[in-house]
Amino acid sequence: MEDKTTQDDEITAIKSIYEEEDIFAFDEEKRTGKFFVKIIPLNETIPFNVNLPDEKLELKVFNLPPILLEFKLPDNYPSVNPPDFKLSSRWLNNSNLGKLCQKLDELWEQNSQIPILFTWISFLNDEIFDYLSIDQQNLIIENDNSIKTDARAFVETCSSKLLINYDTDQQEIKFNKSYFQCFVCFCDKLGKDCLKFNKCNHVFCNDCMRGYFESLIFDGNVKKLNCPQEKCESQALPSQVLSLVGEEIFKRYDSLLLKDALNNMLDIVYCPRANCQCAVIPEDTTLCRCPDCKNVFCALCRQTYHGIEPCKITSHELKEIVEIYKNGDAEAREKLVLKYGERRIKQAVEETSSMNLIESTSKKCPQCRSWMQKLDGCNKMTCSKCNCYFCWLCLDQLSKADPYSHYNRENSKCFEKLFEGVYQNDREAANENHFNQDQESDEDDEDEDDEDEFEDEHIIFELLDRL
Ligand SMILES: [Zn+2]
Ligand SMILES: [Zn+2]
Ligand SMILES: [Zn+2]
Ligand SMILES: [Zn+2]
Ligand SMILES: [Zn+2]
Ligand SMILES: [Zn+2]
Incomplete structure (x- = not known):
């Protein structure tokens, strides 16, 4: 006892x-x-x-x-x-x-x-x-x-x-029982109501982080779900995000993450249809066939597949890609190759060199904004798209009734500049034609057929309808 x-x-x-x-x-x-x-x-x-x-x-x-x-x-x-x-x-x-x-x-x-x-x-x-x-x-x-x-x-x-x-579990138990000051709101909170970023060990309260993550996810900024501490690159774990933002928002986050990962995979392109966005592997350099919605589109410009027609990727985008590819560091180039695929980058490089040529010989119609190319001929242009007349030098729209007055009147800014900038050989040829044309015009000012014949000689044609 x-x-x-x-x-x-x-x-x-x-x-x-x-x-x-x-x-x-x-x-x-x-x-x-x-x-x-x-x-x-x-x-x-x-x-x-x-x-x-x-x-x-x-x-x-x-x-x-x-x-x-x-x-x-x-x-x-x-x-x-x-x-x-x-x-x-x-x-x-x-x-x-x-x-x-x-x-x-x-x-x-x-x-x-x-x-x-x-x-x-x-x-x-x-x-x-x-x-x-x-x-x-x-x-x-x-x-x-x-x-x-x-x-x-x-x-x-x-x-x-x-x-x-075992160690992870024990550290978590200890963390949950300890107090921390949130770096955002400066409140003291129990660890169980806080989030600790994995690599840097910075601690913020769940309330602050929930709002922060939600706004980043709504902005589609899933790559930047990192520690809000200045210059800190630690990433939140998907499990941490889920525990804070809840199922609905997490689903959006998760699909954005997947999209991002696939985007970085070789030769994967997203179907551009807003309600589809299925991952597609191109069949050749640019041909993409969406397995989901059957959309057939171009891998570069993401518009309806255009075969051998020039690609409608904006010249700015294309130039940027080529710029990075030519001048970027190894990492930037690698990312680019991962995103667009090697073949497509090479094609882009080729496209821009011809585009540079195009742009040096192209201007936009002042009325309809279509790209027009002038290979030779005088500076009086006719837009092949909207049929307006304009001056190649100053891009002023010219009078339909008397387009040449722009070059004949003394008070015009393009006085006597009808052939300015035209190569000598072209100029002589053009001069001769103009002489003939003028004579013909004298005979019949209203002759539409003759006028068309004259315009043909300008070799004006539409290039890229980029707007
Ligand atoms: Zn806080
Ligand atoms: Zn941090
Ligand atoms: Zn699709
Ligand atoms: Zn294209
Ligand atoms: Zn036009
Ligand atoms: Zn002019």
């Missing part, structure tokens, strides 16, 4: 000490109990450096799996016998675990007939590294095939995965 009371008092005392943590359990009926000995580094800021020769791995952890002390209190404890016990560990070997069993025996010998559990727990908590001379910075954990040195020692299996998972 005396022993039973002593036992109950001891159990109550231990329970009260470790109440907060879920590491002690006792079964009143069976008189059996468990104590999980937490293993943290001597200096809490310096992690254990663990060597796993079996996996050829080295890793750092702040928490090692606990050593488990299981015990059964005999009726005559503590007056006669010590508790029966066994020790198990995932990271101590047979030899060391055996030494610990013997040390517990020793402690009982030194303190017999008084409650020993707390003494044992204190020893296991505080002294095992010293007692076993284990270096926390070179802790070797390997498969132990040695024969048991003590029947009460149990070595459990261990792996890097297990160590990492």
Whole structure:
């Protein structure tokens, strides 16, 4: 009876000490109990450096799996016998675990007939590294095939995965219980209401981060779901995003992420139809057939497939691509090749060189804005698209009734400039034609056919309807 009371008092005392943590359990009926000995580094800021020769791995952890002390209190404890016990560990070997069993025996010998559990727990908590001379910075954990040195020692299996998972869980538990000041709103909040970015360990409160992520996702800015700390590049994990923004917004985020990933894959183009946007692999340099909506489009300009017709990609876009490809660093070029595919880049380079030629000989009609090219001929132009007359030099629209007055009147800014800029050979040819034309015109000013014939000689044609 005396022993039973002593036992109950001891159990109550231990329970009260470790109440907060879920590491002690006792079964009143069976008189059996468990104590999980937490293993943290001597200096809490310096992690254990663990060597796993079996996996050829080295890793750092702040928490090692606990050593488990299981015990059964005999009726005559503590007056006669010590508790029966066994020790198990995932990271101590047979030899060391055996030494610990013997040390517990020793402690009982030194303190017999008084409650020993707390003494044992204190020893296991505080002294095992010293007692076993284990270096926390070179802790070797390997498969132990040695024969048991003590029947009460149990070595459990261990792996890097297990160590990492345990450490991650423990760090999370610790984080959730700690207070942090949010760098955005400067409120002090419990870790469980905060988000910690993985690489930089910057902490912000969930309320601030939810709003921040949601606005970035709505803007389609999924690549920039990073730490809001200035110049910090740490990315939020998708799981962190999900826990904050909820299913609906996360779906949008997820599809944007996928799109981004696919965009960076070789030769994948998105169907330009707003309600489709299916990923398409081009069949040749530019031909894309959407498997979903059957849209057939050009990989470069994303417009309806135009065969051998010139591509409608804007000259600005095309030039930018070529500019980066020609002058960009290796990384920029690689990104470009990933995005458009090597063949398409080469095609773009070819297209721009002909486009440069086109642009030096092309101007926009002042009325309809169509691109017009002037290969030779005088400066009085006729737009092939809208049939208006305009001056190649000043781009003024000219009188339909008397377009040449622009070059004949002394007060005109293009006085006597009908042939300015025209090559000598062209000029002579054109002059002759004009002379003939003028004569014909004298005969019949209203002759439409003659007028058309005259315009043909200008070799004006529409090029790229880029607007
Ligand atoms: Zn905040
Ligand atoms: Zn950061
Ligand atoms: Zn489609
Ligand atoms: Zn195109
Ligand atoms: Zn026009
Ligand atoms: Zn002019």
